[in-house]
Amino acid sequence: MALAIIEKILGGVAAPVVDYFKVRAENASRERLRKIELDDAIHRRKVSLVTEGLHADMNWEVELAKQAASSWKDEYTLIVVSIPAILAFVRTSFLDGPAIVSAGFAALGNTPLWYQTVLISLFLATVGIRWWRRSLSDT
Numbered sequence: 001m002a003l004a005i006i007e008k009i010l011g012g013v014a015a016p017v018v019d020y021f022k023v024r025a026e027n028a029s030r031e032r033l034r035k036i037e038l039d040d041a042i043h044r045r046k047v048s049l050v051t052e053g054l055h056a057d058m059n060w061e062v063e064l065a066k067q068a069a070s071s072w073k074d075e076y077t078l079i080v081v082s083i084p085a086i087l088a089f090v091r092t093s094f095l096d097g098p099a100i101v102s103a104g105f106a107a108l109g110n111t112p113l114w115y116q117t118v119l120i121s122l123f124l125a126t127v128g129i130r131w132w133r134r135s136l137s138d139t
Contacts, residue, residue: 077126 084104090097108116 073126077123081123 084101087097087101108119
């Protein structure tokens with residue numbers, strides 16, 4: 001009989017404690033599930049952004065290819081950049097290529113800074129954008 005009374009007293013005291021830990025464990029479990037769902041949603045969004053970025057890059061490249069089909073911009077840039085490199089090796093009785101190249105670069109060095117900046121910007125706009133966009137992609 002005394003044992004039954006002790007069990008009732010302990011049961012009455014222990015039940016709220018047990019319930020507290022049970023609710024706490026359930027809350028922790030729900031919080032873990034929410035964190036997993038959030039991590040999953042973040043991952044799905046990152047994958048979506050990468051996919052969208054790859055599509056945008058592909059569209060960009062297709063548009064550049066369409067424009068390049070009727071443009072001499074790339075060829076012109078290649079010719080302009082190649083002339084000093086070729087002339088640097090040409091020395092004949094009527095043409096001193098290295099002297100012409102040195103004089104040309106000295107003349108460019110004496111141009112205003114704004115002109116040098118525009119010249120570099122035009123070159124980078126022609127060639128650099130493609131390199132830059134490819135460096136952004138991990139494919």
